[in-house]
Amino acid sequence: MSISNEHPYMSVTAASNDAHTENGIRRDYTGLREDAALIKTAGLTAWFGSMQALKGIDINIAAGKVTAIIGPSGCGKSTFIRCLNRMHEVVPGARVEGSIFYREHNVYAPNVNPVMLRRQIGMVFQKPNPFPMMSIKENVLAGLPLQGKNTTNRDEIAERALRQAALWDEVKDVLDKPGSSISGGQQQRLCIARALAIEPEILLMDEPCSALDPIATAKIEDLIHTLRQTITIIIVTHNMQQAARVSDYTAFFYMGELVEYSDTDTMFRAPHNSRTEDYITGRFG
Amino acid sequence: MKQQESHRSDFFFTPLDGKIEKAFRAIMALAVILPFLILIVLLVDTFVDGYPRLGWNFLTSFPSRFASSAGILSPLVGSIILMGLTALFAVPLGIGAAVYLEEYAPKNAITTFIELNIANLAGVPSIIYGLLGLGLFVRFMQMGRSLLAGAATLSLMALPMIIMAAREAIRTVPNDLREAAYALGADRWVTIRKVVLPLSLPGILTGIILSLARAIGETAPIITIGALTYVAFLPDSVTSSFTALPVQIFNWISRPQTDFHVNAAAGIIVLLVIMLAMNSIAIFLRFKLQRKIQ
Ligand SMILES: Nc1ncnc2c1ncn2[C@@H]1O[C@H](COP(=O)(O)OP(=O)(O)OP(=O)(O)O)[C@@H](O)[C@H]1O
Numbered sequence: 001m002s003i004s005n006e007h008p009y010m011s012v013t014a015a016s017n018d019a020h021t022e023n024g025i026r027r028d029y030t031g032l033r034e035d036a037a038l039i040k041t042a043g044l045t046a047w048f049g050s051m052q053a054l055k056g057i058d059i060n061i062a063a064g065k066v067t068a069i070i071g072p073s074g075c076g077k078s079t080f081i082r083c084l085n086r087m088h089e090v091v092p093g094a095r096v097e098g099s100i101f102y103r104e105h106n107v108y109a110p111n112v113n114p115v116m117l118r119r120q121i122g123m124v125f126q127k128p129n130p131f132p133m134m135s136i137k138e139n140v141l142a143g144l145p146l147q148g149k150n151t152t153n154r155d156e157i158a159e160r161a162l163r164q165a166a167l168w169d170e171v172k173d174v175l176d177k178p179g180s181s182i183s184g185g186q187q188q189r190l191c192i193a194r195a196l197a198i199e200p201e202i203l204l205m206d207e208p209c210s211a212l213d214p215i216a217t218a219k220i221e222d223l224i225h226t227l228r229q230t231i232t233i234i235i236v237t238h239n240m241q242q243a244a245r246v247s248d249y250t251a252f253f254y255m256g257e258l259v260e261y262s263d264t265d266t267m268f269r270a271p272h273n274s275r276t277e278d279y280i281t282g283r284f285g
Numbered sequence: 286m287k288q289q290e291s292h293r294s295d296f297f298f299t300p301l302d303g304k305i306e307k308a309f310r311a312i313m314a315l316a317v318i319l320p321f322l323i324l325i326v327l328l329v330d331t332f333v334d335g336y337p338r339l340g341w342n343f344l345t346s347f348p349s350r351f352a353s354s355a356g357i358l359s360p361l362v363g364s365i366i367l368m369g370l371t372a373l374f375a376v377p378l379g380i381g382a383a384v385y386l387e388e389y390a391p392k393n394a395i396t397t398f399i400e401l402n403i404a405n406l407a408g409v410p411s412i413i414y415g416l417l418g419l420g421l422f423v424r425f426m427q428m429g430r431s432l433l434a435g436a437a438t439l440s441l442m443a444l445p446m447i448i449m450a451a452r453e454a455i456r457t458v459p460n461d462l463r464e465a466a467y468a469l470g471a472d473r474w475v476t477i478r479k480v481v482l483p484l485s486l487p488g489i490l491t492g493i494i495l496s497l498a499r500a501i502g503e504t505a506p507i508i509t510i511g512a513l514t515y516v517a518f519l520p521d522s523v524t525s526s527f528t529a530l531p532v533q534i535f536n537w538i539s540r541p542q543t544d545f546h547v548n549a550a551a552g553i554i555v556l557l558v559i560m561l562a563m564n565s566i567a568i569f570l571r572f573k574l575q576r577k578i579q
C-alpha cells in the first residue's frame with residue numbers, strides 16, 4: 001500500500017535542509033518547503049457555537065512523516081485534527097473558517113464530499129471505540145463495504161490490517177469474538193487496524209495511548225514507527241517523551257493558536273518560544 | 286482541604302437512626318408486596334372461575350347464545366390480525382419518527398414542542414383515541430367499522446410509546462460509535478443502519494412488544510370505533526367487520542347469566558397468557574441481544 005512515493009509532494013528530505021527563519025512567519029518554522037506539504041492550512045479557525053477553539057492556524061503537514069501535536073488540555077489539538085477530515089462539523093453548532101488544502105483540493109470546497117475525504121484521512125480516537133455488535137474481523141472490515149470495495153479477499157485484508165496493527169498474533173484465534181471482548185490496548189490496535197484496512201493516505205491519531213499501559217503504549221509507538229514508511233501520521237499526545245520518540249515534526253498549540261512548529265529535535269532541544277519551553281519542561285500545562 | 290471534604294460528606298451521609306430505617310424498610314416492602322398480593326388474588330380468582338371452560342373447543346368455537354358451547358375463535362383471530370396490522374403501521378412510523386428526532390432533527394423550539402407532545406400523547410386516555418379513530422378513520426376516511434380502522438386507531442395509540450422507547454434506546458448508543466463510523470467514511474444513513482439501529486434494537490423491540498401487548502388489551506378504543514360484539518365468522522379481508530378479545534370479554538361480563546361470566550374469566554386467561562408471552566419474549570430478546578452486544 002505504498003501510497004505515492006512518486007508523488008511530487010514527497011520530496012521532504014530535501015526540504016528539511018531549509019533553515020528556520022528566526023522571526024519569520026510561523027510556517028517557516030516547519031523547515032518544509034511549501035510544496036512538500038500534504039496538508040496546508042491557512043487561517044484555519046474553528047468554532048463551537050460562539051466559542052472559538054482555533055484562531056487562525058497556518059501549518060504545513062509533511063507527507064510521509066509523523067507530526068506530533070502537543071499543548072495543554074483544551075488548547076484545540078483535537079479540534080485541529082478533527083478539522084482536517086471534517087469531523088469537526090459533526091458536532092452540532094460547530095463550524096470552520098479559513099482553508100485546508102489536502103494535496104491540491106480545498107477540503108472545505110462545496111464540491112468536496114466529507115464522506116469521501118474521510119476515506120483518505122483515517123482517524124483513531126482517544127478512547128478505543130470498536131463496534132460492540134461486530135466481531136473482531138467484522139470490525140477490521142467495517143470500513144470496506146462502506147467504500148463499495150471488492151470484498152472477495154476479506155480474510156486477506158483483515159489479516160494484513162491486523163498484522164500492520166501488530167495485533168494479528170494476539171487475535172488470530174478469536175477473530176469471531178466481539179470487538180469489545182479484548183483488552184483496551186488490543187481494542188485500540190483493533191481500531192487502528194480498522195482505520196488501516198481502508199488504506200488511508202493520512203492517519204489522524206488523537207491521544208491514541210492515553211488509556212493504555214506502558215506496554216500497550218510501546219506497541220503502538222512501534223507500530224507508528226513501522227507505519228511511517230507508508231502513511232502520513234498526525235498524532236496528538238500529552239506525553240512529551242512520546243512526541244520526541246515517534247515524531248519527525250512537532251507543533252505546539254496554545255489557546256487555539258499554533259505557537260511553534262519545527263522538526264522534533266529542534267523543538268525539544270532548543271525551542272524558540274518561551275511558552276513552548278515552559279510547556280515542554282513541564283512548568284505548566 | 287481533603288479533610289474538610291470528608292467531614293462534609295460525613296455530614297451528608299449520617300446514617301439514619303436504626304429504628305427509623307427499619308420502619309422505612311417495612312413500609313417500602315409493603316409497597317412492593319401489597320399490589321403484588323392483590324394481583325395474585327385477582328389472578329387466582331379468575332383462574333379458578335375460568336379454568337373449567339378452557340380447552341381446545343373454547344379456542345376453536347365461535348361465540349354462541351349458549352354459554353357452554355361458546356368460544357373465542359373470532360375475537361382471538363380478530364385480536365391477532367389487529368395486532369399484526371397495528372405493528373405493520375406503527376413500527377415503521379415509530380422507528381422512523383424516533384430516528385428522525387434523535388439523528389436528524391435540529392435541536393430547536395419546534396423539535397422540542399414535538400417531543401413534548403409525543404410524551405403528552407402517550408398519556409392520553411385510550412377512549413380519546415377511540416373517538417379520534419371513529420371520526421377520522423371510520424367516518425371521514427370511510428374505512429367503516431373494519432379491522433383496518435381498528436388497527437389504525439390502535440396504531441395511533443401505540444405510536445407515542447414506540448417512539449419514546451425507540452428514542453430512549455437510540456440515545457443509549459454512545460456517540461463514540463457514530464464518530465467511529467463517520468471517520469471510516471460512512472454517511473449518516475449508513476451509520477444509522479449499521480451502527481445505531483443494531484445497537485438500539487433490543488430496546489426498540491422491547492418497546493414495540495410492550496406497546497403491542499398494551500394495544501391488544503385495549504377495550505375502549507375498539508368499542509368506540511364499533512367492533513361488533515357478536516361475530517360468527519372470520520374476517521376475510523382487512524375491511525371486514527370484526528371483534529376482539531377484550532370486546533368479547535366485556536360483552537360476556539355484561540350478561541346477566543353467570544355461565545357467561547365463566548366464559549369471560551376463561552377469555553381473560555387467554556388474553557393474559559398472550560400478554561405474558563409477549564412480555565416474556567420482550568425480556569428474552571432484550572437479554573439475549575444485550576448479551577450479544579456486550
Ligand atoms: N463539543 C464541544 N462543544 C463546545 N466546546 C468544545 C467542544 N469540544 C471542545 N470544546 C472546547 O474547545 C476547546 C478545544 O478543545 P479540544 O478538544 O480541541 O482541546 P484539546 O487540546 O484536544 O484538549 P485535550 O488535551 O484535553 O483533549 C476547549 O476549550 C473545549 O472546551
Ligand SMILES: [Mg+2]
Pocket residue numbers: 077078079206
Ligand atoms: Mg483532545
